Amino acid sequence: MVSSSLEELSITADVLIVGGGMAGAWAAVSAAQAGARVVLADKGYCGTSGVTAAAGPGHWWVPPDPPTARDAVVANRVAAGLGLGEAEWMYRILDQTWRTLPTLAPSYKFGVDDEGRVNYRAVRGPEYMRALRQHVLNHGVTILDHSPVIELLARADGSIGGARGQRRQDGGRAYRIEAGAVVLAAGGTSFLSHLLGSRTNTGDGYLMAAEAGAELSGMEFTAAYTIAPAHSTMTRSMAYAFATYSDADGNELDLPFGPDQTVRLARALQRGPVYCLLDRLPDDIKVRLHTISPNVPLVFDRWGVDPYRDRFEVTLHNDGTIRGIGGVRVHDLDCATSVPGLFVAGDNASREKVAGAISGGGNVNSAWALSSGTFAGRAAARVARGTKARLTELRPLGRAGLRPRGLPKAVDVASARDVVRAQMHPFDKNLFRTEKGLTESARVLEDLWREVANHGQDGSIALRETAALLATARWSVATAAARKESRGLHRREDYPARDPQLAGRLLSSGLDQVRVALDRPSASVRPDQLEAVS
Amino acid sequence: MIELIVAERCTDCGACIEVCPANVLDRGGDGLPILARVEDCQTCFMCELYCRADAIYVAPDCDRRVSVSREDVLASGRLGQYRKHSGWDEWAEQFPNEQWLMETVFRRAGEAAARPKAQQPDIAGRK
Ligand SMILES: Cc1cc2nc3c(=O)[nH]c(=O)nc-3n(C[C@H](O)[C@H](O)[C@H](O)COP(=O)(O)OP(=O)(O)OC[C@H]3O[C@@H](n4cnc5c(N)ncnc54)[C@H](O)[C@@H]3O)c2cc1C
Numbered sequence: 001m002v003s004s005s006l007e008e009l010s011i012t013a014d015v016l017i018v019g020g021g022m023a024g025a026w027a028a029v030s031a032a033q034a035g036a037r038v039v040l041a042d043k044g045y046c047g048t049s050g051v052t053a054a055a056g057p058g059h060w061w062v063p064p065d066p067p068t069a070r071d072a073v074v075a076n077r078v079a080a081g082l083g084l085g086e087a088e089w090m091y092r093i094l095d096q097t098w099r100t101l102p103t104l105a106p107s108y109k110f111g112v113d114d115e116g117r118v119n120y121r122a123v124r125g126p127e128y129m130r131a132l133r134q135h136v137l138n139h140g141v142t143i144l145d146h147s148p149v150i151e152l153l154a155r156a157d158g159s160i161g162g163a164r165g166q167r168r169q170d171g172g173r174a175y176r177i178e179a180g181a182v183v184l185a186a187g188g189t190s191f192l193s194h195l196l197g198s199r200t201n202t203g204d205g206y207l208m209a210a211e212a213g214a215e216l217s218g219m220e221f222t223a224a225y226t227i228a229p230a231h232s233t234m235t236r237s238m239a240y241a242f243a244t245y246s247d248a249d250g251n252e253l254d255l256p257f258g259p260d261q262t263v264r265l266a267r268a269l270q271r272g273p274v275y276c277l278l279d280r281l282p283d284d285i286k287v288r289l290h291t292i293s294p295n296v297p298l299v300f301d302r303w304g305v306d307p308y309r310d311r312f313e314v315t316l317h318n319d320g321t322i323r324g325i326g327g328v329r330v331h332d333l334d335c336a337t338s339v340p341g342l343f344v345a346g347d348n349a350s351r352e353k354v355a356g357a358i359s360g361g362g363n364v365n366s367a368w369a370l371s372s373g374t375f376a377g378r379a380a381a382r383v384a385r386g387t388k389a390r391l392t393e394l395r396p397l398g399r400a401g402l403r404p405r406g407l408p409k410a411v412d413v414a415s416a417r418d419v420v421r422a423q424m425h426p427f428d429k430n431l432f433r434t435e436k437g438l439t440e441s442a443r444v445l446e447d448l449w450r451e452v453a454n455h456g457q458d459g460s461i462a463l464r465e466t467a468a469l470l471a472t473a474r475w476s477v478a479t480a481a482a483r484k485e486s487r488g489l490h491r492r493e494d495y496p497a498r499d500p501q502l503a504g505r506l507l508s509s510g511l512d513q514v515r516v517a518l519d520r521p522s523a524s525v526r527p528d529q530l531e532a533v534s
Numbered sequence: 535m536i537e538l539i540v541a542e543r544c545t546d547c548g549a550c551i552e553v554c555p556a557n558v559l560d561r562g563g564d565g566l567p568i569l570a571r572v573e574d575c576q577t578c579f580m581c582e583l584y585c586r587a588d589a590i591y592v593a594p595d596c597d598r599r600v601s602v603s604r605e606d607v608l609a610s611g612r613l614g615q616y617r618k619h620s621g622w623d624e625w626a627e628q629f630p631n632e633q634w635l636m637e638t639v640f641r642r643a644g645e646a647a648a649r650p651k652a653q654q655p656d657i658a659g660r661k
């Protein structure tokens with residue numbers, strides 16, 4: 001890491017947004033619209049970094065007319081969520097998405113379908129994020145690109161009043177932002193799998209929130225996986241809806257399109273390589289694939305593979321909390337956390353309220369990112385107005401990898417990351433979970449945590465990312481061990497059934513000592529209802 | 535991973551350095567971008583998309599380096615292909631954004647899967 005001789009850059013703002021993906025960008029716009037001076041800091045470049053830019057999100061989008069249409073989708077989603085979703089939140093994000101998304105029209109050219117109707121719900125990732133950056137700048141927001149936030153700053157009363165980070169394209173120059181309130185929108189994490197666009201998503205927001213004292217929720221739901229051609233990042237699954245699969249000997253595998261496909265594919269991959277053919281993709285789609293999803297055919301084209309005629313090897317990449325749903329617990333309708341002055345949005349926040357126990361991928365995640373960003377930004381602006389005049393000392397909250405408890409010594413970041421990958425990616429550990437496997441993962445991660453927390457001190461971006469990956473893996477493993485049942489994305493080989501006693505959220509917290517507790521059941525979920533849907 | 539920047543095409547605008555989410559590139563002594571940290575590349579193709587000069591080639595392989603010849607890449611006609619198919623910049627009018635078709639494909643796949651096998655002409659004869 002380049003150490004800088006330049007003095008720390010000091011900035012003041014009403015609201016600081018950490019992360020400039022979909023959620024952070026919408027949060028910045030909404031805070032600015034509420035009258036706040038806003039600074040947005042992204043680890044990479046706001047417009048290309050985060051999973052939205054490289055992917056291409058479809059939003060949950062149901063017009064308000066007729067009202068029965070929303071009632072129907074919400075009822076379906078509540079049932080699918082296996083007791084953890086909340087109808088009230090689903091209506092809220094449907095409504096917010098409906099009202100907010102079209103406001104991007106001056107910067108983004110929404111697609112027009114074959115009947116000439118504007119389609120708002122499905123957007124192309126790179127254009128959408130380029131337009132969102134423009135939208136953010138049009139609202140007078142200051143963007144700091146390539147400026148990862150390293151730690152939060154707290155006031156004497158424990159409320160959050162800013163953050164510190166590094167400007168990595170400016171010689172690693174340190175910066176410090178004092179703000180009335182902070183929105184964490186630093187995304188989720190795939191534990192450094194090759195999930196498309198997820199490299200900067202190392203769970204930093206989770207670690208920073210926990211260091212401030214916030215709890216996490218739903219961290220057991222990190223067992224989502226997505227298919228991709230082997231050796232590629234192209235985890236865009238549309239074309240696979242019509243795929244046929246075979247084993248190394250050319251025998252066709254029975255992996256029908258549907259909810260069990262991923263699990264069946266994982267079982268097949270445990271036995272040996274799996275090959276795929278996209279031969280059944282309808283011809284009218286084949287000829288338009290390059291304008292539907294331009295990056296998908298790009299991969300095959302460059303390999304000289306015709307995916308409609310040539311078998312190609314496939315793999316599954318872990319989605320972690322990105323298409324899984326864990327994150328910082330959302331405390332109220334404003335997306336506040338339990339820590340005053342700290343808000344969360346997007347994948348940084350737990351999406352159980354809108355996705356329940358299953359993945360929010362496919363459309364709910366985007367509606368959540370947009371809406372939670374909008375709620376959090378607006379509320380942060382309001383809180384900042386009330387704290388403007390307060391001048392107090394700010395205390396840095398960063399610990400692991402920054403301020404060791406013991407004697408500083410060098411930590412091998414590359415091998416530490418491999419340890420996290422080795423616990424969080426293999427199917428036998430994270431998809432087909434058992435008591436034995438989880439106990440072993442916990443032990444390995446515990447040892448490594450002690451090393452990083454006790455000795456890591458260089459405060460580099462890489463070391464803090466490693467601490468965040470590790471902390472997130474520990475919450476995930478501990479929560480999965482506590483949920484002794486199978487529910488949605490969480491699958492226990494030793495507890496294949498659902499347990500009505502566990503039909504609630506599991507909260508996890510703590511750094512050196514991880515704690516897991518069953519949340520009190522939310523008001524909208526009654527035990528008898530849970531029985532009905534399970 | 536990003537494997538090649540064709541020097542004679544590069545206009546030294548710095549866009550790739552600025553937009554790379556993983557900070558893979560540095561400005562070299564002569565101003566041209568250099569591949570400083572290829573191992574951090576997340577194979578997202580964003581640098582290609584933002585390169586107006588069509589000078590960058592990203593290999594689809596995300597977990598291994600592949601050797602790429604400048605001559606082959608130039609001859610393949612693949613430089614700038616992603617930008618073109620995305621309707622980016624000057625291609626906006628010629629290549630429409632058809633992302634909205636995705637949901638139709640999923641719906642058709644769901645319908646096909648729900649039909650009894652005998653009625654699926656496209657997969658008749660499969661085991
Ligand atoms: C391939 C793929 C396809 C998908 N398709 C869909 C879909 O069709 N529909 C749907 O609803 N959802 C979909 N999703 C999920 C959806 O894209 C995400 O839920 C959504 O993008 C989350 O937005 P976000 O802003 O919270 O996170 P991100 O877009 O990941 O943004 C997080 C940002 O935070 C930044 N950051 C990280 N750490 C720091 C730090 N320390 N300091 C500063 N900045 C930091 C990152 O650089 C990044 O820019 C898909 C996901 C993938 C991977």
